[in-house]
Amino acid sequence: MTCKLATPDFFNRNPAEVARELLGAKLIRRWHDLEIEGRIVETEAYLSQNDPASHSFIGTRPRNRWMFGPPGTLYVYTIHRRFCLNAVTEATGIGSAVLIRAVEPLNHFETLKQNRQREKIHELTTGPGKLCEALQINLSHNGTSLCDRTDLWIELPISALPTIDEIVATPRVGISKAKELPLRFILKGNSFLSRKS
DNA sequence: CTACCGATTGACT
């Protein structure tokens, strides 16, 4: 697959658009001497305005300050002792992001199994907390850039993009506020989604 | 300091 590195310009757009276009892209983690790759199959957008489910809704706080960084910044937070990975969208100071909720493992399956302490392929990266554990992403990544090929980055496909009928928008998962907004994007029927349709 | 609660997961009916 021919690819191009996702740039700050790619992320400097509204989060729903970015979330949709991240489907099918590769998330790549350099870990020790490996490049662990996963294909993004599920994302969610969190808005800067009128979105009480978004961490930015209450304004800047110690935990969420990375969400107000420049486009392409990593924002990682903890929830129930798990980590979740976001890519910051729009301009510096706006406070919007895309949560990467699930990827399809593409290589280094044994490493993923070790990191997760699970054997089944569908228990490795099928949720935001699971994929962070599998790819060894944690709070130390907060504030770093997704837009260079050092630690963690995204390669966008140039060919073989998902077709429009493969992409579905649904309500977001696991939130109690603004539940109705269709800001979750999935590759329809993919077996590595965090929940079954 | 205490109290509340969540962008989850895994186990269970």
Place this chain on the structure above:
DNA sequence: GTCAATCGGTAGA
């Protein structure tokens, strides 16, 4: 489908 574990962040006294 339901539900508890479990703990850091936040607000408030």
